[in-house]
Amino acid sequence: xxxxxxxxxxxxxxxxxxxxxxxxxxxxxxxxxxxxxxxxxxxxxxxxxxxxxxxxxxxxxxxxxxxxxxxxxxxxxxxxxxxxxxxxxxxxxxxxxxxxxxxxxxxxxxxxxxxxxxxxxxxxxxxxxxxxxxxxxxxxxxxxxxxxxxxxxxxxxxxxxxxxxxxxxxxxxxxxxxxxxxxxxxxxxxxxxxxxxxxxxxxxxxxxxxxxxxxxxxxxxxxxxxxxxxxxxxxxxxxxxxxxxxxxxxxxxxxxxxxxxxxxxxxxxxxxxxxxxxxxxxxxxxxxxxxxxxxxxxxxxxxxxxxxxxxxxxxxxxxxxxxxxxxxxxxxxxxxxxxxxxxxxxxxxxxxxxxxxxxxxxxxxx
Amino acid sequence: xxxxxxxxxxxxxxxxxxxxxxxxxxxxxxxxxxxxxxxxxxxxxxxxxxxxxxxxxxxxxxxxxxxxxxxxxxxxxxxxxxxxxxxxxxxxxxxxxxxxxxxxxxxxxxxxxxxxxxxxxxxxxxxxxxxxxxxxxxxxxxxxxxxxxxxxxxxxxxxxxxxxxxxxxxxxxxxxxxxxxxxxxxxxxxxxxxxxxxxxxxxxxxxxxxxxxxxxxxxxxxxxxxxxxxxxxxxxxxxxxxxxxxxxxxxxxxxxxxxxxxxxxxxxxxxxxxxxxxxxxxxxxxxxxxxxx
Numbered sequence: 073x074x075x076x077x078x079x080x081x082x083x084x085x086x087x088x089x090x091x092x093x094x095x096x097x098x099x100x101x102x103x104x105x106x107x108x109x110x111x112x113x114x115x116x117x118x119x120x121x122x123x124x125x126x127x128x129x130x131x132x133x134x135x136x137x138x139x140x141x142x143x144x145x146x147x148x149x150x151x152x153x154x155x156x157x158x159x160x161x162x163x164x165x166x167x168x169x170x171x172x173x174x175x176x177x178x179x180x181x182x183x184x185x186x187x188x189x190x191x192x193x194x195x196x197x198x199x200x201x202x203x204x205x206x207x208x209x210x211x212x213x214x215x216x217x218x219x220x221x222x223x224x225x226x227x228x229x230x231x232x233x234x235x236x237x238x239x240x241x242x243x244x245x246x247x248x249x250x251x252x253x254x255x256x257x258x259x260x261x262x263x264x265x266x267x268x269x270x271x272x273x274x275x276x277x278x279x280x281x282x283x284x285x286x287x288x289x290x291x292x293x294x295x296x297x298x299x300x301x302x303x304x305x306x307x308x309x310x311x312x313x314x315x316x317x318x319x320x321x322x323x324x325x326x327x328x329x330x331x332x333x334x335x336x337x338x339x340x341x342x343x344x345x346x347x348x349x350x351x352x353x354x355x356x357x358x359x360x361x362x363x364x365x366x367x368x369x370x371x372x373x374x375x376x377x378x379x380x381x382x383x384x385x386x387x388x389x390x391x392x393x394x395x396x397x398x399x400x401x402x403x404x405x406x407x408x409x410x411x412x413x414x415x416x417x418x419x420x421x422x423x424x425x426x427x428x429x430x431x432x433x434x435x436x437x438x
Numbered sequence: 439x440x441x442x443x444x445x446x447x448x449x450x451x452x453x454x455x456x457x458x459x460x461x462x463x464x465x466x467x468x469x470x471x472x473x474x475x476x477x478x479x480x481x482x483x484x485x486x487x488x489x490x491x492x493x494x495x496x497x498x499x500x501x502x503x504x505x506x507x508x509x510x511x512x513x514x515x516x517x518x519x520x521x522x523x524x525x526x527x528x529x530x531x532x533x534x535x536x537x538x539x540x541x542x543x544x545x546x547x548x549x550x551x552x553x554x555x556x557x558x559x560x561x562x563x564x565x566x567x568x569x570x571x572x573x574x575x576x577x578x579x580x581x582x583x584x585x586x587x588x589x590x591x592x593x594x595x596x597x598x599x600x601x602x603x604x605x606x607x608x609x610x611x612x613x614x615x616x617x618x619x620x621x622x623x624x625x626x627x628x629x630x631x632x633x634x635x636x637x638x639x640x641x642x643x644x645x646x647x648x649x650x651x652x653x654x655x656x657x658x659x660x661x662x663x664x665x666x667x668x669x670x671x672x673x674x675x676x677x678x679x680x681x682x683x684x685x686x687x688x689x690x691x692x693x694x695x696x697x698x699x700x701x702x703x704x705x706x707x708x709x710x711x712x713x714x715x716x717x718x719x720x721x722x723x724x725x726x727x728x729x730x731x
Contacts, residue, residue, distance in 0.1 A: 078533070245520075249520035250522065253534070253581060254537065256488070256510065256514045
């Protein structure tokens with residue numbers, strides 16, 4: 073166990089010290105915080121500048137900020153619209169002038185406010201409708217979709233990227249023949265376990281920083297108010313699924329990496345793994361919009377796809393706990409199989425330098 | 439004692455790499471392992487270190503077959519050097535010490551001592567990839583030595599080193615042997631092997647063709663008489679035993695005979711000017727050439 077920790081410690085230290093790691097973390101933090109502010113910046117303006125020519129101000133909804141500008145005549149108002157100084161001009165309480173096609177939301181608000189003003193002037197009082205969504209899903213559907221979208225990207229990046237680092241490390245040790253010296257001191261499983269654990273810690277640090285930056289950014293930008301209930305469970309689930317998925321793919325990557333002797337060959341030998349991860353990515357992406365659809369439901373049970381699809385499904389829509397647990401149990405079973413299989417391939421292939429080792433050769437009886 | 443017993447290894451049906459390799463190495467002994475390229479040196483060493491599995495035969499240390507636990511007390515320098523290129527020198531040596539079971543303080547001390555001994559002090563905190571190949575090789579050696587191994591298996595440790603580095607390394611190996619370590623190293627530098635080793639093993643085409651202390655091998659090969667004659671005709675030695683060659687325009691007769699030396703001297707003096715007449719033991723290179731031929 074001591075040897076495993078030593079190997080893991082070396083992996084962690086060598087990653088943390090590299091410039092790429094620190095810069096990568098900083099960039100992800102910036103991107104995450106940026107994302108949480110994105111709805112504010114790109115979500116359409118909540119404030120309008122409206123010009124008035126011989127018109128009364130309209131009673132617009134309370135959450136919309138309006139700056140009113142009075143113009144003495146239509147001509148200067150038209151010029152102001154074309155110059156982009158105001159979003160719209162209300163002329164004679166009857167016509168609205170805009171530079172281009174009017175923004176739907178503004179049109180609706182102005183129309184409604186105008187109608188209400190007319191009705192009120194006629195002495196009729198109406199109580200506005202009270203909106204109430206009964207399904208708990210509906211209220212948060214949009215936010216859930218956004219969270220799921222970010223999760224798909226983050227999980228894809230980490231579940232694909234971190235095992236690739238494992239593969240690169242395995243090939244580095246194999247091609248430089250360091251394994252030959254290492255195996256005089258540690259057993260193959262210790263080296264493999266240490267490497268997987270060490271880089272897993274690096275992956276977890278990345279994940280925690282990304283999720284943490286996202287949550288912190290959301291709190292600061294006020295986006296967190298719209299988070300669905302059970303956010304803690306979603307986050308815990310993401311971490312859990314990352315660990316399971318990472319371990320599975322990392323062992324697979326180590327086994328495949330052990331087959332080749334040169335860094336240039338890593339890409340081609342990884343094709344099976346890459347294909348599976350990309351397929352999982354595609355399904356997970358689809359699950360954002362159809363989290364309760366048959367495809368998402370079925371695939372979220374199948375390891376190793378479940379590692380990416382289930383957390384996305386859980387984020388995109390409430391998912392029964394038993395389904396999550398069954399999927400997790402299946403994933404753990406697949407992981408155990410991968411420990412046995414991947415460990416065997418790694419141990420048998422990593423000392424065979426030279427031409428690419430065929431899977432059949434190492435899996436056959438010996 | 440480290441005993442290599444009747445190792446056999448084939449790569450595929452066609453290529454037989456080892457065909458019954460056996461030799462002993464005692465604690466405190468430096469064993470020089472020599473042979474032509476592809477003769478089986480590296481394969482033998484890789485089998486000792488467990489990197490390869492032998493088809494038959496075994497290697498024992500102190501009477502018991504070598505396993506993982508025994509091997510952790512061995513130091514190994516493979517033919518193809520392998521270090522973590524981006525790791526710092528001191529840190530790397532320490533790391534291997536720790537992997538071999540040293541405590542953090544023991545590893546730090548052992549690394550510091552080796553760095554000083556091998557003249558790497560100025561580079562201790564540099565990444566390995568910034569070092570010259572010769573210096574990287576010193577680091578590689580330090581990695582093999584850091585845990586005070588009982589047995590050292592070094593594949594071509596001297597190749598690519600400058601004469602000063604060769605001296606340093608020879609010094610270190612002698613020191614370790616004096617401390618009771620069994621040292622095996624392979625080399626093509628036969629003069630060096632002759633100077634440094636207590637015993638040698640000559641391997642050719644997967645078989646040991648000669649094994650033993652250098653002096654014994656030389657004695658066994660026998661004294662040779664060497665006669666150098668200037669201005670002699672090519673037929674001056676007709677009827678005399680031995681082999682006639684031409685070196686720098688001079689006739690050179692080499693023979694193992696002991697009885698006819700006076701007769702040869704007379705013939706030589708009649709044929710021309712005798713520049714050299716004497717008997718000597720063959721050098722290791724000569725023994726090697728003969729054994730491998």
